[in-house]
Amino acid sequence: MTAVAAHAGGGLADHVHPEPQGFIRKYVFSIDHKIIGIQYMITAFLFMILGGMLAELIRIQLMKASGGLMTPDTYNEVYSVHGSTMVWLVIIPLLTGGFGNLIFPVQIGARDVAFPWLNMLSFWLFPPAGLMLYASFLMGAPTAGWTEYPPMSLQGAPGTSMWAAAIFLIGVSSTMTGINFLVTILKMRAPGMTFTRMPLFVWGQFVTAPLLMIATTALGAALAALFVQREFGVAFFDPTRGGSPLLWQHMFWFYSHPAVYIMILPAFGMISEILPTFSRKPIFGYKMIAFSSCAIAILGFMVWAHHMFTSGLAPALQLPFMVLTMLIAIPTGVKIFSWVTTLWGGVIHMTTAMLFAIGFLATFTLGGITGVFLAAVPFDLHAHGTYFIVAHLHYVLVGGSLMGILAGLFYWYPKMSGRLMNERLGKWAFWLFFIGFNGTFLPMHWLGMWGQPRRVAMYDPQFQAWNQVCSYFSFVMTAALILILVNALWSMRNGKRSGPNPWNARTLEWQIPSPMPYYNFKHVPSVFAAPYDFAEPLPYRGLEEELTGVPPPVPAAH
């Protein structure tokens, strides 16, 4: 393939329309991947405020062993909607629809995703789905946790059906996003952007997209079955009529275990961008990081039943699921090793983004290790119904995914706004967040080992002191998140102007102006090496005009 051919065209890469001018077409029903990405982020952060308020309600309730704030029924509603919000309306949309949309098309040198119109449709299914979920409070919200196991979910208030419909809708949106991203990465890479030259964030999205596409549809089936069982009495999960509550668990976890990787693989990608940039060193083991993502995604489809060890799974099935689950620790370990080795001997710049990335390394590793504990059947039987699970999942989802998101927010904020976020405020927020987060969830490990059951509105008085510690630290964490929000809003107008490349990063999105222009590139660039060799000149051709505005000299005719 000749790299020069980038300017030849008449193909899709050169097929451009004028930028829309009206407010509605430009900012509301936009088909520009960057605007859609920002729309996703704003919506998801709004839902994060709601979900965070529910989380604080939980922590206030648990400050007293006898409860005191809410009735147990209300408590059940609150933690169920908290979990559903954070998984489906915050973490997944932020990582895929939000940062995915905003960044990866630019990183592969494309001007938009493959199906911009479908992208807009994906986004516009998301706010209604979220509103439906919260509207379920009006008719009695779901009370069986974010997993909604039957038979409890069959007896739940009418809002449970609303929950199923809302999550189905957001699932349709995710599926379309997955298809869109996969086709974009397969077909729309710039000339020379081979698979092993793709930035690792693109690899993260590339591996996540099929998970979104396949696993989410399976969840859709489970939700549809739950919905028709509740509304039309179709006997899928009703044991009195031959149905099986276990069937729900199989169908649900066949989605929801891969969903765990939907929530972490893009964050892995972000970390893999941020660590080399701020240690000024090529990423260690590029191919191993990329391939281990694939391994995690494939293994992720074969381990769902490890969530069901206490549900009465046949013993013959427990062992393979346990072994397969433990195998996932190997590709994950490969990544952690590569990241630490990237830092080793690097010239480390402690920016806020880097602090969050290093914080991610620490907390995610802890969460990953407790994951290996829980994969072991004997330990899981002991810990499954306790706060140990709550600690584990928050270490991977808050300490992993959310830390990645916050790192990404500080890192890519200039690409959205043209301005930097305030570093001083950012560092304060990081330390508050890091301390608050660990203070909240670390004690839950031993609370769980001592036997405090999860998902219960009251508990034995002996656990009260540590629960209060958790609650106080959770206020610190909330304060940190508010600080970050204020920082993001303030910096939109008052932040320092960033210029195109404030971090001296090497991937393509930093080689064009900030904020990124409509259609991203004046000319689609060609690529002749992987992006991480900090000692080398940039591996792109055809970008001369992006920053200078002067077109490159016309090569002599051949």
Next chain:
Amino acid sequence: MAVASVTHGGYAPGMTEEPDQLYGETRELRIQGFLLFMVSDLVLFSSFIFAYLYLRNSGQGWPAGGPKLDIALASVNSIVLFGSGATMHFALENWKHRNFTKFANWIVMTIILGAGFLSGQVLEYMHIGARWSSGIFGASFYTLTGMHGLHVFAGIIYLTVLLLQAAQGKYTFTKYTGLTLGTLYWHFVDVIWVVLFSIFYLL
């Protein structure tokens, strides 16, 4: 490789292949996107097929001796549906050979056969007597065949729209991605039926 434009080399404005290259790349994207849509649709069916097999083998309450399914009716019905797959194939082939009249005839034939299949399904539903909510057989059978029936119904509408669009000149004899996608969809619905027929009538 990533973008097919590269293999074609340069072009000068006004050269005739310009729109064709755009068309070729867009066609590739759309077909790939559509294939992936079918994959995720297949997962939807697979989930319910898994649910059916799981419930059937969980040993509680599956109708002893099997429900009274009419395998003769279903076989005739299957032949009707597969026949419609063949007629759809002929329709697209005739389009490629630039024969609009034959294309239109074959696609109308496909629509009629599809409608015939749906009528057969209605007969089968009336014959079985079980209801959707009357136990795990009803749950599995009506959910899966009902979903498939909805796909056939959607397909009939889809093909009708394609026929009208083609009559209005939306597709040319060299640019007909929409027709290709319609054909893919129709064959997909056929293939799903093979699986459903096997697991409900033969298993």
